Amino acid sequence: MKRDKDALTLTRRIGVFGGTFDPIHIGHLVAAQNAMHAAALDQVLFVVANQPWQKEGTREVTDPKLRLLVVSQVLRTIPGLEPSDIEIQRGGLSYSIDTLNELRASHPNDELFLVVGADAASQMPTWERAEELSTLARLVIVNRYGYPTISSILDFDQPILAEMPWLDISSTDLRERVRDHRPLQFLLPETAIEAIELYQLYRNRENG
Template structure:
């Protein structure tokens, strides 16, 4: 392994992690020649503070670990779960940079999140620490001019699956299993995580 590691940072609530998350991470890993992708499980995402998370932090972490078990270059990270307060991306990236001082960090996010990035806390700190890798989303988006030339669009079909869709299907007893990696499917079935 080279001394200068290339590390993808994929943050999310992962409530639950689904097949599209894994596809995005694989695209980033292969297209950008990353050494590994850290899946950072959010503890208290500030933009979702009014919405209740359906699975606990430990359940979400367990599902992420299950989904990643067969890919040694994917790793679940507790960096946000182990600190108090809201999970701000700029702070998380700076902590990860301290933990991996020789690494180049790549923040993986969806096109919908890229559009909102200028409204996040300390977007310039984020851009100073990490390169942005963006997954396309269905629909059209107006990218803020301040981000021109500051991101790489991943080459993959737009992602149409969402964790909300998985939870809604499970709660309504509609088929959702095909949206989840098999180990997550087994975890959700065993624990009844999203069935009301």
Template sequence: MKRTGILGGTFDPPHLGHLIIAEEVRQKLGLEEVWFIPSYTPPHKDDAKARPENRVKMVELATASNPYFKVNTIELERAGNSYTYDTLAMLKKSHPSRDFYFIIGADMVEYLPHWHKIDALRELVHFVGVKRAGYHLASAYPIIEVDIPVIEISSTLLRKRLQKKKSVAHLTTEKVYGYMKEKRLYEKG
């Protein structure tokens, strides 16, 4: 079985925290690849600020330098609410020789009991919890804990800085930053 990490999210925009999480988990669990899966409409969040095609392009730019990172657009192709169970059921069907490790932050570990079809989902995937300030990894569900360097960067932080016309250099990759500036993403008005 190929060991494949899954890092889902809105990636609105992607930042260095996403890349650090993916690489740390990949190395510590000996994963062959990590697939970044941008969501169409996450059921637990407001709508994304950037259009899907812009978010995919930014994730492609962010991950291009790491040969172990791949971008998978399954949720964008499906459209509608992006439930993890539906995505993983489709992935397991189309990739039966892969063992999936779903990477989530500690904030999502606490929310697991509320996930759509959580009991069926845990049969499809291994949950990997990464630490996040202010949250604990305690759960009734089996979680593989991975310590990572604490990086307090969020997509919300980047969007707020860009709205105020402040730099986000060194918070995301140069290519993503250049793309956001070129497309004038997240600017007010």
């Protein structure tokens, strides 16, 4: 955090980490923590997608308010990581460009950092109005150990690279584990496991 001498306000470095989080798992938390360290972020917002456009028509997605509830319960005791319902409040399909524009308007004195995994970074040229993203935020790419390093994308100036351990965890596999009554311990935070049990998520339908 730094002080803006002209505005006499504290400028925060805010990471914007979007996702379906269906469900949130250890890999998400490790990615956020490594991004926070690499980019010296004051805060990382876990932006829960309302309707993720990439998954439109591919599978049934859990109600966004339930996904947000689980994310909120998981993050409540982790300093610096905060849930965000900005895309849920906006409604409709969720696009990063709309979220960054809205956050820029509400945080005019702060620096925004778009946090993406290397797999998502490689797909960024296909995103809605992708050419505008670099005008709103700096890019933080979280590279997984053992995967090729992506060091540049679109028009972003010197993306910040954060490397995380190789954790082969996927939300698809976790949903299948719930349906098959297989172990979830150490793959999900205990609070997420408790919430999945409490709300009976992923039990009786195919999630892809």
